[in-house]
Amino acid sequence: MSSxxxxxxxxxxxxxxxxxxxxxxxxxxxxxxxGNQASATKLLKETCNYIKSLHRxxxxxxxxxxxxxxxxxQNSPGAEIIRSLLR
Amino acid sequence: xASTSSSTPAVEVEARRRKxxxxxxxxxxxAEEADAQPSKWRTRREHEIxxxxxxxxxxxxxxxxxxxxxxxxxxxxxADRALAVAxxxxxxxxxxxxxxxxxxxQAAHRARLRAPASPSSRQxxxxxxxxxxSPPCEGAxxxxxxxxxxxxxxxxxxxxxxxxxxxxxxxxxxxxxLQMQVRAMTALAEALSAVSATSSGAGSSSSxx
Numbered sequence: 001m002s003s004x005x006x007x008x009x010x011x012x013x014x015x016x017x018x019x020x021x022x023x024x025x026x027x028x029x030x031x032x033x034x035g036n037q038a039s040a041t042k043l044l045k046e047t048c049n050y051i052k053s054l055h056r057x058x059x060x061x062x063x064x065x066x067x068x069x070x071x072x073x074q075n076s077p078g079a080e081i082i083r084s085l086l087r
Numbered sequence: 088x089a090s091t092s093s094s095t096p097a098v099e100v101e102a103r104r105r106k107x108x109x110x111x112x113x114x115x116x117x118a119e120e121a122d123a124q125p126s127k128w129r130t131r132r133e134h135e136i137x138x139x140x141x142x143x144x145x146x147x148x149x150x151x152x153x154x155x156x157x158x159x160x161x162x163x164x165x166a167d168r169a170l171a172v173a174x175x176x177x178x179x180x181x182x183x184x185x186x187x188x189x190x191x192x193q194a195a196h197r198a199r200l201r202a203p204a205s206p207s208s209r210q211x212x213x214x215x216x217x218x219x220x221s222p223p224c225e226g227a228x229x230x231x232x233x234x235x236x237x238x239x240x241x242x243x244x245x246x247x248x249x250x251x252x253x254x255x256x257x258x259x260x261x262x263x264x265l266q267m268q269v270r271a272m273t274a275l276a277e278a279l280s281a282v283s284a285t286s287s288g289a290g291s292s293s294s295x296x
Contacts, residue, residue: 011252019255026262044235047258051242054265061272062162068279069149069158085142085279 023047128263133173138271140169164188170268179253180261183245 020040027043027050127133144165148158167184174181236254240247243261246254 011250016252016255019252019259023255023259023262026259026266041231041235044232044239047262048235048238048242051239051258051262051265054262054269057269058166058265058272059159059163061269061276062166063159064276065145065272065279066158066162068276068283069145069162071283085282
């Protein structure tokens, strides 16, 4: 377990900036103009919003999937196929 | 029985290799792990592994309770659990998802049969959760940043008390994993809806000339 190891607690700002920039590459907002350092707060806010939108998307998708599962319970050829896929 | 000398050398080699790996990766572990993992969520192989786990999870949901409204929630939780399993337990958020599921399952299980081993198993996930919480807010000193970091810690499961750089690394991995989850579920939904659409449509396989 990596959490048990005594890790060096001095975390340099450089590391934090690197982590932040790595996070930034994942975000859909590709407009990475200058001022990488100054917008850490903005970046965190964008990250929070992005995670919320991803959660919403997953919820919508699971709604959709559960609806599809409901149609599967009917008797149609498509339902048969789905049933065989999910068997 | 003093049979230590007759233990398989392969096991010892494995243990030694693991120890050496851990010792060598002590300092750059944070950077390396954070680097290796988010990109792995983009590989086709992970996508396939997750899709098959997702199918399995949905099968289980199907076989379970048949009441309509909670089903989407069950699907969501099954998808999250499959995602956490695909992470192979190397991140805080995946362990938190699995631990919360396990705790709830164990609580329900314990209500039925009074298992004597439950106290030890209950301390397992709790111990790991408390061991991972280190001194809070290391590196997020400015108040607005600390506030955002707290919100972020609430969004990512199991990351409420993590130090700031760890929180950032967990977030990076979590976002990459969520992106893969969305991709896989979308593909599955598209495939299933295409199947049901073509079958409930014309029904005949005549193609337009």
